[in-house]
Amino acid sequence: MTLDIKYDVIIVGAGMGGLSTAAFLSKEGKKVLVIEKHDKPGGFITSFQRKGCRFDIGLEGLMELSENGDITGFLNYFGVSVETVKRTEKLRIFTGDKDYTFNSPTLKSDFIKQFPLEEEAIDKFFDLNEKILSEMYSGGAPKPPYEMRLFEKLKFGIESMLKRPTLMKYGMKNAYPILKKTFKDRDLINVIISKGICNMVYLGYVYRWDVVNRDIVYYPISGMQAIPDAVVKNINDNYGQILLNTEVKEILIENGVAKGVECTNGSCYYGDIVVSNSSVHYTVNKLAKDAQELEPLRKSIEKREIYPGAMINFMGVSREYDFGGVNYIAIMDKDTIDLDFDDYTPYNCPIWLIVSEKPKDQLDHSVTILAYLPYKYHNNWDTGIDGTRGEEYRKLKSEVETIITNRICKKMGEDFRKSILFCVSSTPVSSERYTYSTEGAFMGWMMNEGNYGKFIPQETKVNNLYLVGQWVFPGGGVAGVMASAYYLSKKILALDNIDLEKKYKESI
Ligand SMILES: Cc1cc2nc3c(=O)[nH]c(=O)nc-3n(C[C@H](O)[C@H](O)[C@H](O)COP(=O)(O)OP(=O)(O)OC[C@H]3O[C@@H](n4cnc5c(N)ncnc54)[C@H](O)[C@@H]3O)c2cc1C
Incomplete structure (x- = not known):
């Protein structure tokens, strides 16, 4: 099916990179369409409910949500805001058999x-x-x-x-x-x-x-989802459109020029500019797999190290359990510092527990657990050759969840074990499936000496095709991807002689 409406800009993906681009551009009157495969906007910062508990995918809070922070600045520019609460960190860190606390x-x-x-x-x-x-x-x-x-x-x-x-x-x-x-x-x-x-x-x-030291972590009272929701409101107010539950199958390219997208439901949408907020790998290897112009980019990213994904488990803990004000717990094996990421197993990988801020009416605790285990662990978590998640995958996932929970309970004690109400686990394979982020990476490229500071530009060699989000300048993190949208929008608006930098600076 081909739709007649032509857009100025079509954006693949409603992560914070895609949404922020839509907000910057629709504010200047651009006719924008955002297409998102999930049933809600936000990508890695969506929130969800399970058995009376609210969970965020992983963030405990953001310093950039402070009064003068970058995210607050971008939201102000879009004319929206989110109500926040300060989250003073109290950390409990286990290393080997030691137990330390920091306020x-x-x-x-x-x-x-x-x-x-x-x-x-x-x-x-x-x-x-x-x-x-x-x-x-x-x-x-x-x-x-x-x-x-x-x-x-x-x-x-x-x-x-x-x-x-x-x-x-x-x-x-x-x-x-x-x-x-x-x-x-x-x-x-x-x-x-x-x-x-x-x-x-x-x-x-x-x-x-530094974020802990300066005590500057802020959390949106309505959960992380409040951030994408606020940006969506602004896009809608500016007549931008967001299509949820719709997956882009292909970026349509003719003679080296991006023309629009085709979705898995058969719909096609046309636009002067196409922006991909999908991962750079997914964009060049799947959505635009036939574009020869992208070959140098394909080659340059082929072996580049990416930020590791993690097993992320969402645990409901009884209201009776007293964390003693601790809201961040880390469990480190005594030898963790000598291990390479690829050596991590369920028995030695670092584990973080984030005790989330609760909505007023929520009684039990929401605890998000991150266990750093590579995507490649156990043959990509025992998925089949074609990446299918069958019985073996489910069995392994459940076994690893048990090992991680046992390691936590060994440190936190039997009272904690008795207080566990439920646990929903996910692997880097799940994160990849939900977001198409390569290997479930949630910060883009690896932040080590060989990779940090090496940026991919938003512009591609296919005319009118751009990238936005954690894989391009200036990199991962919520403020980072909103900034990547700012730089991209500045470039796109400059084509119409609109000076976004000037407007943005004047608005502060
Ligand atoms: C556990 C965890 C901890 C984190 N900690 C921090 C932190 O402390 N500080 C910080 O700033 N950030 C943190 N982050 C990272 C931050 O959340 C991400 O870097 C950022 O949200 C990525 O945004 P993005 O726009 O690049 O992409 P994503 O959030 O990946 O969004 C991409 C969107 O595109 C959609 N999509 C992809 N392909 C298609 C397609 N073909 N068709 C339709 N839709 C498609 C996906 O469904 C997704 O919604 C953390 C993330 C996690 C998960």
Whole structure:
């Protein structure tokens, strides 16, 4: 079936990257259509209900939702807002047989109290992190590197060395060697690493601990879903359209120019511009698989490391159970720091428990559990050659869930076990199935030394086909993908001589 309506822009996927692009463009009068295969918008930040408990896919909160945060800034620009509550972090971190507790407001003294022999090194750690962050935040938002001319790139490189020496020396390097040089106590290193995944660049940990240290995590009162829902409201107010439960099968390309999309239900939609918020791999290898122009991009991403997915389990815990105010728990094997991601098994992988903020009328606790296990674990979780999830997959999933739950209960105690009401588990294969994000990755590319800072542009070699979201500049995370939409929209609107940067700056 071919529909006659022609759109200015068709967007494949209603993740925060796709929705934000639609919001920026529809605000300027563009006729926009967003097509989403799921029954709700938001991609990785959707929320859902199970047995009276509300769950978010994984985020515990966002610092960018603070009053002056980037997400708040984008939402303000769209003329919408979400009501938030501050989430002061209280962390309990198990490493080997040790059990540590940290409170946001007293973070540094909690570190010193529990690792008194490392006091001097802890001081240095906090000082170093502060220096890296002040260098990073100086100089305003970066220009996308692919928009820089050679001279600008050189200038940027020299300026970075001169003005951001600490960031360059430490921030962009893998964290583990730096932490090993800083601290003698392996448990302390394990505690620091527990706020991320192994092998991340040092900056990743600086950022995550800074968020705790400054006590600036905010959570939408109505759950994470409130963020995409607010953006959808703005798109609708500006006459943009969102089609849910509709999957794009193919991006239609004629003579190297994107013309529209064909959906699995047979409908075709035509537009001057097509934007894909689907993963870059899915876009070039499935949706636009015949486009020869995309071959260099296909090759360049083929072997690139991606951010690992995880088994994500959603656990209802009885209202009777008292977490003692703890809202983040990490369980680290004593040797986790020596393992590569590919060596993780259910018996040694890091486990995080996020105790979510509850809606006023919810009695029991919602706990989201992340167990970092690779997509490739056990032959892609015992899926068949064609990726089918049969009996073996279900059996393995259930076995791994039990191992993870047992590891948690061993640390948290039998009271906790008795308080478990239900557990719904998902694997990286499920995350991929729901979002088409490659291997279920939820932050785009791996954030290690070889990958961090290498950006893919929004523009592709197929005319009028663009990418948006966690795989393109400036990368993953909710604020990151909203920024990727901003940069893309700036480019698209510039074709009509609309200066989005000016408008955005004037609105702040
Ligand atoms: C456990 C977890 C923890 C996280 N922690 C943080 C954090 O602390 N801070 C932070 O900022 N971020 C965090 N994130 C990451 C953040 O949520 C993601 O980076 C971001 O939401 C990705 O947005 P996106 O727009 O790139 O893509 P996605 O959210 O993947 O959206 C893509 C959308 O496109 C749709 N789609 C794909 N293909 C098609 C098709 N062919 N037809 C129709 N629709 C299609 C999908 O269904 C999906 O809705 C976390 C995520 C998870 C899951």
